[in-house]
Amino acid sequence: MRKYIVILVLLVQAVVGYAQVKVTASLDTTQILIGGRSHYSITVYAPKGARISFPDYKEKKEIVPNVEVLNEQTDTFDTAEGNSVRRVYTITAWKDMRYTFPAQKVSVNGKTKMTGSVVLDVRSIPVDTVNNAMMPPDDIQKVPFTWSEWVSVILPLLLALVLIGVSFYLYKRQGCKKKGWKGKKAHVLSFYEQAKQELSEIAKNKTSYSEQKLYYTDVTNVLRKYISQRFGINALEQTSYEILERLKDVCKSSEVDDLREVFNTVDLVKFAKYSTNANDMDFYLDSIVRFIDCTKKEEPAEVVVEPTEDVIESGLRRRLRFTIGLLIVVSILLLLYAVSEAYVLLV
Incomplete structure (x- = not known):
């Protein structure tokens, strides 16, 4: 007798547990524009500790053709009857039409449950072709020439030429001074x-x-x-x-x-x-x-005192050579800047 009672209790628990499992599917909005977003949710009501497996769209990005799954997220809530587990899929579509999502398979404790089907309407952006008539393309416009735009090119170029001239003058003056030095009798x-x-x-x-x-x-x-x-x-x-x-x-x-x-x-x-x-x-x-x-x-x-590097202003010559080198470097930088500015204006 006891054996039959135990079997009866197990059958009752199985029936009750099966009756507690419920699977639903829904959309937070059933109408979106092309490229807009909606959230497709699958909710499972099941006893605590139930093993639930949702449809996986990580590899297959489309629930139905032209409806793309962007990402998915799972939430769990406690209820009086057990747990409520929800999988939310963020979706979008790129073609204006009505899409019917078929029933999805959800596994609960190894048993397959089916969701209901849902409908998503995707619409294109309406265009008023009456009040907004198509206009022909504009002709190529010639940009008027203004000297103000070329100031950033002309000024660095002129300054670079001046510095190059000063460098050449100092170099020639240094050479002439050294060449024309004569020994003095002391x-x-x-x-x-x-x-x-x-x-x-x-x-x-x-x-x-x-x-x-x-x-x-x-x-x-x-x-x-x-x-x-x-x-x-x-x-x-x-x-x-x-x-x-x-x-x-x-x-x-x-x-x-x-x-x-x-x-x-x-x-x-x-x-x-x-x-x-x-x-x-x-x-x-x-x-x-x-x-x-x-x-x-x-x-x-x-006696004739011969010129030596130490006697003939060696320190001044070193400073002069350094100044000439610095002027040349600055001139090159200014020329490069002027060329870059001219390229921006012409292209």
Whole structure:
């Protein structure tokens, strides 16, 4: 008996569950213009947890010929009897006529359910051919020439030509200046004249020396430099004794003796704190002057100074070359801009 009761209950549940399944189809608007949109909805009312499969138009984009599916979307709603699942297809059509959508197959828990058919009217845009008569095409119109439209072409072109002219002028001026440069004769002091000039300056400023040691140091430095330049002796790095020994081979003994007295006195002043009076200071300076006068060597008074890149305004030339290059680049850019503007006006 119990077995029959269980079978009866299952049959009742199956009948009730089958009765709860409902499938409908609808359009939110049944009339659209060509290219307009409408939404075709398939709604399934089924128990919760039911497996539902809707028609798929992802690969086949047309429900019926000339009706295209743009996209689709699925929504689920809870109801008192179960769930309401809706699949919405956004559709459009490109031919004015009446379309009948056939019943669609929907699978619910493996069983096929059919929707009802729906009708969509697609209409073309009405054209009033009475009040809006067709007009013939217009003839080709000639655009009047105006100088204002060509200002953006003419001004950059003129400016580019001016810059090119300035660049060429600077280039020619630079070349002419370099080509026409001539060496100048300049007087170069000889060893003798340099020494005499420096000794003269020391004599004039004798009273400005705060110590005799500084005075005699300057005097002997002039003498040592003269000996180095005149006789090729490294007098600046040698002692007084070594200098005098070297001079014996190239100077008279009287001249060497005069210098010996000078060097001895200077060494005493520098290293033994010896002091001399003003007359002695003049005497020893005159002794050095006499030695220079006796050993002087005649040298050319003038030499030609050859031009070098460092002497002849090298920095100015570099700046001039940079300016010429910059002007040429700006000129090219202006020409390209003028050509582009002319192309826009002519095409």
